[in-house]
Amino acid sequence: MARVAVIGAGVVGVASAYMLCKAGHQVTLVDRNAGPCAGASVRNGAQLSYAYGDALASPSLLKHLPGILLGxxxxxxxxxxxxxxxxxxxxxxxxxxxxxRYLSNTRYLLQMAAGTRSLLQEVLDEFQMDFDYTxxxxxxxxxxxxxxxxxxxxxxxxxxxxxxxxxxxxxxxxxxxxxxxxxxxxxxxxxxxxxxAAGRPSEFCAQLIGHLTASYGLRTRYQCEAERLLTRKGRVHGVMFRNYETLDCDAVVIATGYGTKLSAPFSPAFSSxxxxxxxxxxxxxxxxxxxxxxxxxxxxxxxxxxxxxxxxxxxxxxxxxxxxxxxxxxxxxxxxxxxxxxxxxxxxxxxxxxxxxxxxxxTPSSRPIIAPGKSRGVFLNYGHGTLGWTLCLGSYRETAGGHARPRNLTDTPAPGRALATRHSKGEENERQD
Structure with missing residues (x-):
């Protein structure tokens, strides 16, 4: 069992926490807001568009771009x-x-949306939830x-x-x-x-967190702003906060939205x-x-x-x-x-x-950024654009190497295969990212 911090408690972060809890990890869900789903997820379009995950950048949009620029x-x-x-x-x-590119991006997004559809049914089979889902x-x-x-x-x-x-x-x-x-x-x-389908993402997140807390020991930290990652010899071992004690962990999933005050490595890479x-x-x-x-x-x-x-x-x-x-x-x-x-x-x-x-x-392609971070044990899962609700569970499956029930995280370039054991406290060369 690994100790995993998930930074960001929107629909993508909560979905990541669910999959990690199911895999047997000890998970702490962190958000700078007073509760979950307080940013781009709280009152989005509410549609689970499994059949309409079309990329925003398209030949049709390009055709209409002059008129858009002219208002x-x-x-x-x-x-x-x-x-x-x-x-x-x-x-x-x-x-x-x-x-x-439009067809390639759209196909990729549709496959990810299909992952959410199947995994959401697993959530509903396990937990009784009422978020106006139909x-x-x-x-x-x-x-x-x-x-x-x-x-x-x-x-x-x-x-x-x-x-x-x-x-x-x-x-x-x-x-x-x-x-x-x-x-x-x-x-x-x-x-x-x-x-x-359709449903309220805010209610989904709140109720799922409650179930995960009761059934899997999920921990939450709200109004808690992550400042930097702590690493030893290139591997993460903790998260430092501006207003809270340091959280020791073996892995971190960064599922933040867009925020002008986010600091690296929690902010997206330049122009991504x-x-x-x-x-x-x-x-x-x-x-x-x-x-x-x-x-x-x-x-x-x-x-x-x-x-x-x-x-x-x-x-x-x-x-x-x-x-x-x-x-x-x-x-x-x-x-x-x-x-x-x-x-x-x-x-x-x-x-x-x-x-x-x-x-x-x-992102420019509408594909979310799903990749390992610069330090081992760090994984990125953000940039879902207007499709965060539709892609939330499917994107974590992608983070986990394409397995619907990931047992482990990884420190290899392709995430999702094996969480390396944490370095002992006596090791040297600690640095702060």
């Missing part, structure tokens, strides 16, 4: 400025918009005949991977999801994925990750609310039913290193939601509307 697409806002890291990240992003299916609404025809290639890729999808007319889709009858704009066609800010609002559902998750491609917004509420999310603001809630962007989200499905939820002006904004840590 003609309300869903995107790009601020160009002379930050070297942003410029390099942007160039790397553009390099991933080729058809070959396998409600997902519909992607295509506004034009051309866009629906272009979806054929993605449909072919996904069905070839064993993903169930159907290409439907508006009438066929409305027979499954009656809320589409109230959609005000044209729908040229719908791609329906019946096995996609950039914040993409998004917004959401959670509103009381009405009788006309959708049951199926919906992605409105015209407005680039997602709608997910969560019990007696509807979660609406969208917007992608790129460019600023330091982000803040912008009322005009939130207003655009609300206006778009009302224009699409006004009968499905209460007014966003009511007091019980839950607004949210945060930055998702995005």
């Amino acid at each position: 003609r697409d309300p869903a995107y806002r790009v601020r160009l400025h002379a930050d070297p890291e942003f410029l390099i990240w942007g160039l790397r992003f553009l390099a991933n918009t080729s058809s070959a 396998v409600s299916g997902k519909m992607i609404l295509f506004p034009t005949a051309a866009s629906f025809a272009a979806a054929q290639s993605g449909y072919a890729l996904k069905t070839s991977m064993g993903i169930r999808q159907q290409m439907l007319s508006r009438d066929e889709a409305t027979a499954i999801e009656p809320a589409l009858a109230h959609y005000r704009d044209e729908i040229a066609g719908v791609v329906y994925s019946p096995d996609d 990750v950039w914040p993409v800010q998004g917004y959401s609002v959670t509103l009381p559902a009405t009788e006309g609310a959708m049951q199926t998750s919906i992605t409105d491609l015209k407005r680039k917004m997602v709608f997910a039913r969560l019990g007696d509420q509807v979660r609406i999310a969208g917007m992608a603001d790129i460019g600023r290193r330091r982000f803040a809630f912008e009322q005009d962007r939130f207003a655009a989200l609300k206006e778009g939601a009302q224009a699409a499905f006004a009968r499905g939820f209460a007014s966003a002006e009511e007091q019980d509307a839950q607004s949210w904004s945060d930055a998702r840590p995005c």
Whole structure:
């Protein structure tokens, strides 16, 4: 049994803690916030998009990039400025918009999403949990005949991977999801994925941590900011904190989001990750609310039913290193939601509307960074972008060398095979990273 510290208690960190506990390790989950799932995970789009893990960088996005830069697409806002890291990240992003890279990245993400789907069922088989989880299916609404025809290639890729999808007319889709009858704009066609799901990631994290604490002895440290790793002869043996006693450990999984105050090695490598800010609002559902998750491609917004509420999310603001809630962007989200499905939820002006904004840590390829760190026993698992909820369990399986039930961590270049024994306390050459 190894002592493992997981830095970051969002959905990816909690999923990592679950897999490590199942493998028999002694796990301590650490977060700088007052509780789990307090950053980019807390009120994200809530969709578990097993069939729609498409990479953000795509030929389609490249085609529309001039209009985005000119401010003609309300869903995107790009601020160009002379930050070297942003410029390099942007160039790397553009390099991933080729058809070959887009397909390769999307296939990789879909395989990882499939891992989450199977492992989430294992979690639900073991623990009784209520986080408004439903396998409600997902519909992607295509506004034009051309866009629906272009979806054929993605449909072919996904069905070839064993993903169930159907290409439907508006009438066929409305027979499954009656809320589409109230959609005000044209729908040229719908791609329906019946096995996609939705659920509240914040409740999932809180309840899973409770079960892991009771059943596996998980330990937690909140409001605890990691400052540096302690190593001997190139191997980690502890984590030092700014406001807490040092934590001795044999391995560390870094599952942090994007934070301007994170210090190395907890911050991403130069130009590997950039914040993409998004917004959401959670509103009381009405009788006309959708049951199926919906992605409105015209407005680039997602709608997910969560019990007696509807979660609406969208917007992608790129460019600023330091982000803040912008009322005009939130207003655009609300206006778009009302224009699409006004009968499905209460007014966003009511007091019980839950607004949210945060930055998702995005890589140029949309592939999360899953790799060993510079010191032995350190592993990176971050950069999931808008797909953190969908990829959380599958990405830890990748961290663990592709095994669904990893028994060990490793200090080898390919993580997941064997956790080397910890050096004795008498060894010399200790250093702080």
